[in-house]
Amino acid sequence: MTVSLWQRMDSSRGVTQAGTEADIVIVGGGLCGLGAALACEEAGVDWQLLEQTRIGWGASGRNAGFLIRGAAENFARACRDMGRDSAKSLWKLTEANIARLESYGLTELSSFERRPSVVLAYTEEEAKELRDSARMLREDGFDVDVPSSGTDSLWRKYPPLAALANPGDAVVNPIELVSMLAERARAGTRAGNRTGARVGTGDGGAGTGAGVGKERIHEGVEVHAIDPVTDSSDARVEVRARDRILRARKVLVCTNAWGPLLLDELRDRVSPRRGQMLALRADGESLDAAYYSNFGSEYFRPGPDGLLVFGGRRLADEAGEVGYEDKTTPVVQEAIEEFARRIVGPSFEVVARWAGTMGFSPTGLPMTVEVRPNVWFCGGFTGHGMSMAVETAHQAVSSMLGSGAGH
Numbered sequence: 016m017t018v019s020l021w022q023r024m025d026s027s028r029g030v031t032q033a034g035t036e037a038d039i040v041i042v043g044g045g046l047c048g049l050g051a052a053l054a055c056e057e058a059g060v061d062w063q064l065l066e067q068t069r070i071g072w073g074a075s076g077r078n079a080g081f082l083i084r085g086a087a088e089n090f091a092r093a094c095r096d097m098g099r100d101s102a103k104s105l106w107k108l109t110e111a112n113i114a115r116l117e118s119y120g121l122t123e124l125s126s127f128e129r130r131p132s133v134v135l136a137y138t139e140e141e142a143k144e145l146r147d148s149a150r151m152l153r154e155d156g157f158d159v160d161v162p163s164s165g166t167d168s169l170w171r172k173y174p175p176l177a178a179l180a181n182p183g184d185a186v187v188n189p190i191e192l193v194s195m196l197a198e199r200a201r202a203g204t205r206a207g208n209r210t211g212a213r214v215g216t217g218d219g220g221a222g223t224g225a226g227v228g229k230e231r232i233h234e235g236v237e238v239h240a241i242d243p244v245t246d247s248s249d250a251r252v253e254v255r256a257r258d259r260i261l262r263a264r265k266v267l268v269c270t271n272a273w274g275p276l277l278l279d280e281l282r283d284r285v286s287p288r289r290g291q292m293l294a295l296r297a298d299g300e301s302l303d304a305a306y307y308s309n310f311g312s313e314y315f316r317p318g319p320d321g322l323l324v325f326g327g328r329r330l331a332d333e334a335g336e337v338g339y340e341d342k343t344t345p346v347v348q349e350a351i352e353e354f355a356r357r358i359v360g361p362s363f364e365v366v367a368r369w370a371g372t373m374g375f376s377p378t379g380l381p382m383t384v385e386v387r388p389n390v391w392f393c394g395g396f397t398g399h400g401m402s403m404a405v406e407t408a409h410q411a412v413s414s415m416l417g418s419g420a421g422h
């Protein structure tokens with residue numbers, strides 16, 4: 016939401032506290048913001064997190080739930096486009112991401128399933144790239160399978176020309192994952208502290224500060240400005256929301272596609288892209304893996320209670336899928352259904368349709384950048400934040416601490 020000049024000038028709406036209320040204020044309560052909160056916690060840095068709606072209400076609670084190694088692009092193509100060392104680093108980052116999530120208790124979640132992600136090729140061009148990818152991944156020490164048959168609906172009805180499987184991958188209900196991370200951050204990971212902390216909702220709590228039993232995750236708090244502090248306090252940045260002002264040494268903005276709405280400097284660096292999905296019931300049809308096809312144009316997997324989940328087909332209306340509007344559209348939904356018919360046949364019932372907003376970066380790579388003094392942005396996951404965000408957020412916090420936050 017925008018904020019008028021008059022609302023900005025209305026000092027009765029903001030409560031400022033002297034001093035510094037947090038070493039780091041995190042804006043955005045998705046996987047990235049929560050990953051940053053956990054990184055701060057582990058580093059012994061006081062933090063506060065402000066989320067405009069609810070934890071997991073952005074892309075982190077709307078995605079397909081694939082925890083994949085790498086990106087939708089195959090490894091050979093990524094090596095060609097970004098260089099082999101960068102591609103290898105990206106693949107390693109995603110392995111580290113899932114390992115970190117496992118260290119937080121991922122495998123104990125009721126929705127967790129170890130399912131290989133399988134990349135499928137339906138053209139000779141992509142099939143060759145998958146064969147090259149398998150060879151190059153093995154050369155670089157990655158575990159990889161090359162399945163050539165299967166018994167589920169995919170292999171029976173729409174067998175690919177080639178496939179490449181990442182055996183260590185998994186699927187999960189993303190809301191369950193986000194909730195687990197929030198719970199962990201709230202409880203605190205530092206020995207003997209933070210017990211009793213809870214998520215605050217509309218608590219009007221400017222100046223709650225960090226500490227034992229204090230709320231540090233604040234929902235329903237939309238940040239509309241981040242300004243430098245000009246007085247002599249040890250705070251360097253002021254984070255302004257409708258009903259409060261928080262002061263911090265540094266701010267980490269983890270607002271995904273919404274980054275440029277808060278920080279003009281991100282206008283050429285992050286761009287909003289809608290992704291759409293649906294869940295369907297098709298009697299007698301099943302999927303054994305999490306699949307990606309046509310360079311990530313389609314993705315589909317088994318869901319809860321026998322449902323199958325399909326998403327993608329953004330390119331059916333590429334221009335129309337740029338922007339922030341949270342809606343499904345007939346053209347993309349029909350394109351997803353058209354693809355689903357190839358896998359499960361013509362008879363199915365759609366039980367849910369939804370959309371989410373992704374933050375694309377120009378390179379397709381995630382970024383950690385200090386956009387103005389003491390104000391950092393972490394994001395640009397380009398459709399792969401489940402697989403990258405928590406680990407990237409840890410790297411962001413390390414970089415910020417390396418440049419002096421909290422010390």
Ligand SMILES: Cc1cc2nc3c(=O)[nH]c(=O)nc-3n(C[C@H](O)[C@H](O)[C@H](O)COP(=O)(O)OP(=O)(O)OC[C@H]3O[C@@H](n4cnc5c(N)ncnc54)[C@H](O)[C@@H]3O)c2cc1C
Binds near residue numbers: 043048069074
């Ligand atoms: C349909 C779809 C399917 C996807 N499937 C997958 C997948 O299977 N695997 C995968 O790896 N990735 C997938 N992704 C991408 C992944 O979901 C995202 O990359 C990831 O969730 C980004 O996490 P985030 O924390 O950066 O952003 P978000 O989860 O979007 O969090 C940003 C938060 O910032 C808050 N915010 C914004 N502005 C403000 C403000 N001014 N003040 C306070 N708070 C603010 C928002 O409310 C939001 O909660 C998918 C995305 C979509 C949309």
